[in-house]
Amino acid sequence: xxxxxxxxxxxxxxxxxxxxxxxxxxxLATLEADMKQEAEKMGVxxxxxxxxxxGALIDxxxxxxxxYEGIILNPGAFTHYSYAIRDAIASVSIPxxxxxxxxxxxxxxxRHESVTAAVCAGQIVGFGFYGYKLALFALMEKLRxx
Numbered sequence: 001x002x003x004x005x006x007x008x009x010x011x012x013x014x015x016x017x018x019x020x021x022x023x024x025x026x027x028l029a030t031l032e033a034d035m036k037q038e039a040e041k042m043g044v045x046x047x048x049x050x051x052x053x054x055g056a057l058i059d060x061x062x063x064x065x066x067x068y069e070g071i072i073l074n075p076g077a078f079t080h081y082s083y084a085i086r087d088a089i090a091s092v093s094i095p096x097x098x099x100x101x102x103x104x105x106x107x108x109x110x111r112h113e114s115v116t117a118a119v120c121a122g123q124i125v126g127f128g129f130y131g132y133k134l135a136l137f138a139l140m141e142k143l144r145x146x
Contacts, residue, residue: 005068070094
């Protein structure tokens with residue numbers, strides 16, 4: 001059975017509470033449960049991880065290469081400035097799909113640039129929680145192509 005990793009970055013533990021007009025009312029627990037269920041339908045095991053700390057995200061990306069076949073990653077605000085996370089993604093040989101709940105290109109100008117997207121297999125933005133399912137479908141397709 002394929003094993004995939006879902007990684008959520010800073011402040012995503014506040015889903016359902018933080019800026020519901022932007023991120024919706026769903027919680028991280030709901031998102032993770034829905035994603036695990038969707039993965040199970042595809043015959044895939046999905047493990048979830050969330051941290052507000054850059055180093056913890058870097059560590060899990062490094063460790064993932066030996067355990068998982070791919071990563072779905074929402075780096076949160078680190079998207080826009082963390083060259084360390086960018087380099088961590090670039091250092092692993094498994095595909096990473098970047099996902100964002102909101103359309104980062106339609107928000108404040110500082111959110112328009114992603115320093116991580118260039119080293120990811122793809123980026124999905126603006127589809128709410130459904131974007132994570134799209135990322136799962138895209139990652140599975142990427143793995144089929146490999």
